[in-house]
Amino acid sequence: MMRPARAFALLSGLSMVLAFPLAAQRRPALDVAPSxxxxxxxxxxxxxxxxxxxxxxxxxxxxxxxxxxxxxxxxAGGLFDDLEGRLDWDLIVQYDxxxxxxRVVRRQADQHEDLGSFSTLSTAQxxxxxxxxxxxxxxxxxxxxxxxxALDIEALSVSDLDQxxxxxxxxxxGTAASAVGNGVRTLMLRMLGGEKRHYTARSAVFVAEx
Numbered sequence: 001m002m003r004p005a006r007a008f009a010l011l012s013g014l015s016m017v018l019a020f021p022l023a024a025q026r027r028p029a030l031d032v033a034p035s036x037x038x039x040x041x042x043x044x045x046x047x048x049x050x051x052x053x054x055x056x057x058x059x060x061x062x063x064x065x066x067x068x069x070x071x072x073x074x075x076a077g078g079l080f081d082d083l084e085g086r087l088d089w090d091l092i093v094q095y096d097x098x099x100x101x102x103r104v105v106r107r108q109a110d111q112h113e114d115l116g117s118f119s120t121l122s123t124a125q126x127x128x129x130x131x132x133x134x135x136x137x138x139x140x141x142x143x144x145x146x147x148x149x150a151l152d153i154e155a156l157s158v159s160d161l162d163q164x165x166x167x168x169x170x171x172x173x174g175t176a177a178s179a180v181g182n183g184v185r186t187l188m189l190r191m192l193g194g195e196k197r198h199y200t201a202r203s204a205v206f207v208a209e210x
């Protein structure tokens with residue numbers, strides 16, 4: 001019969017082993033790959049975006065969060081690689097305490113697209129984690145390339161927040177996204193400066209079709 005002390009030690013060890021993969025699953029993951037044959041550009045996948053408790057709590061408390069993506073297309077050379085193109089876009093999520101809804105907006109080149117409002121952060125996260133297809137394609141056929149993508153999860157700047165709120169008011173006929181004043185927002189955003197998260201990923205090298 002196994003002694004209690006030994007059984008406890010084995011169970012403790014097992015719990016530690018199981019904790020490692022669970023901790024790894026909680027970390028946000030970023031991936032990029034060329035589109036399937038016959039399709040142009042690349043596909044960017046980001047998952048577990050709000051896996052960390054502090055980021056999740058901030059969003060649920062009404063702090064708008066920006067997911068800033070930067071996709072780069074590199075031409076693989078001999079001694080040095082050459083940057084051939086770049087594409088930037090943001091996904092923004094903000095909780096409206098009045099409506100008790102999470103609004104998701106996509107911003108690219110000063111253009112905003114309303115992706116909808118949702119009753120839970122989990123549902124909004126599902127929309128945020130849909131694969132993004134980017135039309136950033138190689139210019140030269142038969143040449144080796146790769147994609148590199150970076151993601152910053154951070155609080156919006158004051159100017160970004162003002163711009164978003166103006167757009168939301170225009171889109172929703174006067175419904176304000178937030179009731180806090182500029183001074184309070186400035187203080188809160190400064191406090192949130194340490195909550196920026198940075199992630200990167202790179203595709204395998206591929207040969208562009210001729």
